[in-house]
Amino acid sequence: MSSPVTPDAPGRAATQPEHRPEAAGPPGPGRRSATVRRFLTSPQALGSSLVLAAVVTLVVFAPLFTAHAPTTADLEDAFGPPGGGHLLGFDSSGRDVWSRLLYGGRNTLGGALLAVAVALAVGVPSGLAAGYYGGWFDSLSNWWVNLVMALPAMVVLLATRAVLGTDVWVLMIVLGVLVAPAFYRLVRGAVAAMRGELYVDAARVFGLRDSRIIARHVLVVVRAPVIIQGALVAGMAIGLQAGLEFLGIGSGDLPTWGAMLNEAFTNIQRAPLFMLWPGLALGLTSATLVLLAASLRDVLEDRGTAPATGRGARRGGADAPTTLDSAGERADLLSVRDLAVTYTLADGSSREVVHGVDLDVRRGEVLGLVGESGSGKTQTAFSVLGLLPEGGRVSRGSVLLDGTEVVGSTDRALRNLRGDTVAYVPQEPMSNLDPAFTIGDHLTEPLRVKLGLSRAQARERALDLLRQVEIPDPERTFRSHPHQISGGMAQRVLIAGAVSCDPDLLVADEPTTALDVTVQAEVLALLRRLQAERGMGVLLVTHNLGVVADLCDRVAVMRDGRIVETGTTERILSDPREDYTRGLLDAVLDDTPARAPWQPREAAQ
Amino acid sequence: MTDPNSPRDPNPAHGSEPAHDPETAAGGHGDTGGTDPKPLLDVRDLRVSFPGKGWRAPRTEVLRGVSLDIRPGETLGLVGESGSGKSTIGRAVLGLVPASGGSISFDGERVDGASRRRRRELSRHIQVVFQDPYTSLNPSLLVGDTLAEPLLAHGVPAAEARTRVADLLDRVALPRDAVHRLPREFSGGQRQRVAIARALAIAPRLIVCDEPVSALDLTTQRTVMDLLLDIQERTGTAYLFVSHDLSVVRALSHRVAVIHQGQIVEYGGADRVTTDPEHPYTQRLLLSAPVADPGRQSERRAEYERRFHARAH
Known part of the structure; x- marks a missing residue:
């Protein structure tokens, strides 16, 4: 692309979010226009940005909307009623209220904008640098940020006023520095988290300068949260500033909404309506900023939630399973008939990911459920356990x-x-063991609850289980925390836990996929031994046809939420009837010849 | 260990090579590739260590003297299990981790400890494809922007970059309209094609492939492997192919190095190392991988248990 993705200058985008990148040119129509469209179709986003736009327009083009100067006082008009071009009447000094509201908004909003700009200018670059480079700058700036955050903003502002005078702009710059840590922390956290991402490494390998990596890869990631935070900080700055003015410690003669409130308060008995206009302006602006931030977050950070299975429910293909060897009678241990799993998506629609699956596992039988990612094999296994993830149900x-x-x-x-x-x-x-508990806790808890064993009995039983799964030093493992044991050991512990209550059926979801191949061989041997000793039925979900050959009696091949073929392992692996199964087998590399030795290129040609 | 070149010397033009003493080669396993006077990549006695946990803890040695070399247009497969240090070798070659000892030479020039500027220049010649196609592409950049990035970084004008991106997409068999889409709109295999296209963008002479097919489905893995072979035929780029899967490495590599606990334990021609390994660790790797044939697998299992399990118990 000739035009790299240039995020809007965050300062501007933060306070005038209605100018979001609609101007994004044709190069990236899909994404940008989708974001803009989502923004425009959200009533909250559209409403709040329209109100804010109206406020900003009124304030910026104040001379167009009022003919009166905000400071022209005429005591004869004091507390005068509306009329004669004076939309909201006169205040206690005889100044035009409408005009003061418009011009005051300039100072109030301008001050907030200044505070946000300063906060961004201080917080974002330092956060980027600290998160990206780490090291001494990170330590130093963290220390500094902690110090600033420990300071109470209001007290510092009061002190500033005492030292530097009543200029509202100076106060807003100080406020900006005080809220900069909010941006710093946000940016630093996001950058530090993405620092380890492979695409940042890749960018370095491509010979990109750090400045370019930060601009292209890092800023894009923090853009959305910074814009949202900016809107919130702007609202807060308006509130704080109004608070200061209301307490009477703002700049005396400059018209601001806070100063108007202060003045109204002193005359609350005489003209209670004076409170209304600046209060309304402040409330409206702050509320729209918060609402806008909330809807921006929804729009910008919506990554599109898909069901856990990912790929779509492509229809067509193998409609009727051709060779179901168990279509008639149902097996005694596990029998699945016409199972369909449906997910409810974020937008309320639903999507079926498993379409009418039939499965049977007899006592003491090992059934392999084979398929590629997105085939629905894990969903099927979870349905058997009654443990479908959030949003999923057996339909x-x-x-x-x-x-x-x-x-x-x-x-x-x-x-x-x-x-x-x-x-x-x-x-x-690893992710199935709670790091806060020892291996012993993991094993004894179900024994005590399920089998009602005493603490000592459960301990004996657990140690026995650890011995059964061939863990070298059961006593020590019993006392260990999950992070102290290897992945292979952890899988043995989980297998020990699974067989602890003598189940009739073991559902194993890719039990060896995360393990090294030598560890896998040992875990497979363990599973085979336990299965034979206990006569368990096993439903083994896997993508590895070697594992199937090693362990399974029968195989069911799944694709796109359907079973395409079922049969004995021998038959399926040697004489598949479905093209899909044949394709899977062809992709197995077992008998692929090794590559011929290297020849110099000239000779090869 | 063994000299991979001795049976079929690929370079008979150099008369002195056959005289290369196999004994010296066996001494330091890395010297095996020394038959070619100028390997493209030459790693000698590479050591990498990371700081230990805690104050003044001893450093953890990840690589303990690794030597290997890759000739132009050659694929060297590097096999090992998790924690063996196999990915660290690739990252050291790319300059992403510093070497604490030994040397890395590219085209005769020492590149370990190269300056950042020199490193950027080198990136024209050395590229990478990472394992995980989900995190190696920036999720918020359009595919077109991702592909143009290395081109722009090397000063290719924007208009030319655009045409080259379209050409790259053709080469990895992705539709041209992919430039306007985000990575999340693609499947794992397609994303890996994008990553490969990105690595190819500036026509590098060496691509470090760090488990590029491990996260993919079986059938997708096969097509991506075919793509890598095809690209090598056409462009003559060399691969350092890192994987945990002996069968993948076997199909793609001219030579194979087996790494275990930071050291290369076996190094030789792909066919010999993956069919008839000498080192017990390689034998164990080979026998551990189940084959998709119940009969052969039960033989293999029996063989495995006979050789390794009897000893363990």
Whole structure:
């Protein structure tokens, strides 16, 4: 692209958000116009930006809307009623209220703008530098920021006024410095978080200068939160400034909304209406800024929530599973019929990701559920456990687990099934162990709750389980926290936990995918041994056909939410009937010849 | 360990090479590639260490004297498990981590410890494709902007960059309208194509591929591998291909180096290392990977248990 993505100067965008990048040229129509469209279709965003635009227009072009100067006082007109070109009448000194409101807005809004600009100018660059480079600058600026944040803003402003005088602009600059840490922290946090992202490394490898990396990669990330924070800070600055003026410590003669409030307050008995106009102006402006910030956040930070399965429900393709070997009678341990899983999306629509799946696992049988990412295999497994993630539900079909219907069961009934009827081994062992508890806690808790064992009994049983899963030093592992053991050990612990209550069915979701290949071999051997010893049924979700060959009796191949083929492992792997299965097998690299030795290029040609 | 070149010397023009003493080569496993007088990348006795946790803790050695070399247009596969240091080698070559010992030479020039400016110039020749196509592309940049970035960084005029981006998309078989879209609109395999296109943008002579197909589905993995092979045929770029998967490395690499705990334990021609490995660790890697054939897999399992499990218990 010839025109790089140039984020709007945050200062301007923050306080005049109605000028958002509508001007984005044709190069990026999809994204920008979508953002603008979402912004325009949100009533809150549109309403608040229109009101704010109106306020800003009135204030900026004040001379067009009033013919009177805000400071022309005529005591004869004091407390005069509206009329004769004086829209809101006169104040206690005989000055035109409408005109003071407009010109006062200039100072009030201008002051807020100044404060935000100063805060941005101080906070954003220092936050960028501290987050990106770290090191001594980071330490030093953190120290400084903590100091500034510890200072009470109002007291500092009062002190400033005592030292530097009553100039409202000076006060606003000081206020800007005081609120700069809000931007600093925001930016530093975001930048430090993205510092480790691969695309930043990639940019460095491409020979980009740091300044360019920051401008192109880093600023884009912090743009949205900075704009939102800017709108909030502007509202706050208006409030603080009005507060100071109201206390009578602003600049005396400059018309501001706060000063008008102060004056109105002294005459509240005589002319209560005086409070209304500046109060209304302040309230309206602050409220619209907050509302605008909220809707900007919704628009800019909406990353589009998709269901956990990701890919869409592409229809067509294999409609009827061709070779379901268990279409008639249902297996005794696990029997799934016509299972459909539907997700409710963020916009209220719903999407079916699993379309009518039939599965059977007999007692003591290992069934492999094979498919690529997005095929719905994990969703199917979660349905068996009754544990679909937020937004997902079984929309059709039946799941019989040891004779009990899972679909539509109460949580309580499902809890009764888990542990001793069905147990689960996850893909990511580490994220499935709570770092705050020891391995022993993880293992004994279910034993005590589920089997009602005493503390000592549970401990004995847990140590025994650790020995069964071939953990070298069970006593020490029992006392360890999850971060003290390796991923392979963690998976053994989870397997120990899964078999602790003697389940009839073990659901294992890619149990070895996160492990190194040598560790995988050992975990597979362990699973095979435990399965044989206990006669467990296993539903093994995997993408690895080697794992299937190693462990499974039968295989079901899934694609786009449907089972395309079921059969014995032997048959599926040697004589697949479906093209899709054949494609999967063809992609296996087992028998690919090694690459021929290198030849100098000249010779090769 | 072994000299990968000895059976079939690829460069018979250099008369002195066959006389290369295999004993010296076995002494430091890295010297194996020394048959070519001028390797493109030459890593000698590379050491990398990271600060230990806590004050004055000893540094953790991640690489403990690694030597390898890559010739122009060659693919060197680097296999190892997590924590072996395999990715660190790639990152050191790219200048993303500092070397604490040894040397890295590119085209005869020492590049470890190169200045930032020199590093930027070198980036014209050394590029990267990372493992995770989800985090290696900036989610808020259009694909077109991402691809144009290295071009603009090297002073290519904007108009020319635009045409070259379109050409790059053709080369990785992505539709041209991809320039106007965000990474999130693409699948993992397509994103990896974008990442490959970005690495190709300035026609580098070496691409460090850090597990570029590991996050992909089986069928997608195959097509991306084919793409990498095809690109190498056409452009003659060399790859340092880092992976944990012996079978992927086998299909893509001319030579294979096996790394274990920061040291290269076996180094040789792809076919020999991946079919008939000498080092017990490589044998273990090979036997650990299950094959998609129940009969052969049960043989392999039995072999594995006979050789490694009996010893463990």
